[in-house]
Amino acid sequence: MEYVQPIRDRKQIDAIKKILKATNIRDYCLFNVGINSGLRISDLLQLRIFDVIDEKRNIKDRISLREVKTGKTKDFPIGDTSKKAIREYLMTRNYEENEPLFRSRKGKEALKRQQAYRIINEAARAVGIKERIGTHTLRKTFGYHAYQSGVDLSILQKLFNHSAPSVTLAYIGLRPRYM
Numbered sequence: 001m002e003y004v005q006p007i008r009d010r011k012q013i014d015a016i017k018k019i020l021k022a023t024n025i026r027d028y029c030l031f032n033v034g035i036n037s038g039l040r041i042s043d044l045l046q047l048r049i050f051d052v053i054d055e056k057r058n059i060k061d062r063i064s065l066r067e068v069k070t071g072k073t074k075d076f077p078i079g080d081t082s083k084k085a086i087r088e089y090l091m092t093r094n095y096e097e098n099e100p101l102f103r104s105r106k107g108k109e110a111l112k113r114q115q116a117y118r119i120i121n122e123a124a125r126a127v128g129i130k131e132r133i134g135t136h137t138l139r140k141t142f143g144y145h146a147y148q149s150g151v152d153l154s155i156l157q158k159l160f161n162h163s164a165p166s167v168t169l170a171y172i173g174l175r176p177r178y179m
Contacts, residue, residue: 004134006144006173007035007124013141015127020119025089027119030102030111032085034138037076038146038159041135042068045110047101052078052086059083070161143172 007013013035020028034044046068054060064075078086086101093103100110117135124133143156147169157168169175 003132004137004140005131006140007129007133007137008141008144008173010145012124012127012129016123019123019126024119025092026102026111027123029085029089030116031120031123031138033078033082035141035145036079036082037063038139038142039074040067040069040139041113041116043074044138045100045102045113045116048097049090049095049099049101050097052101053090053097059086072161140172143168144174147172147174 007016016031017028020031030044033039033047034041037044043065047063047065051063051065052060060078062075062077064073066073095103099108102111102116103109104111104115113135120135120137121133124137139160143160147153147156153165153168156172157165160168160171162168162171
């Protein structure tokens, strides 16, 4: 597995959203939820419709899931941007509540990690990003922008399950700040 970078430039993020929305609303939704949740791609791809909608088919305020990698339960809010993307996406398809949220075009199975990689990578290249980009880029982009907007490093460290603040800073593509 190669080391990937976060997408630091908000204009590039917006350009990727625009490209994905114009080509495939599912991919647009995947990108939005990914960069706004900090979830690993394995956790994004395991989401089911019932994880994000309630019994009245409204988008939930929170998602609760068991992480694939750690087995830990994670509960986090769904932000307005992600809610809007999910709502737009679900309006374009017929679904049963137990289906994968990000369904493959080849039936009712979940989108595969390799396909998610291709989607993210092609969109990044289309907007001129030259750095290494992968599925982990979504999670790192979340962390990078959260930190830049003032989220305490200790919160991100806990969210990412890192052993030290320096690990978190390196993970989101920053060097530690020394006093």
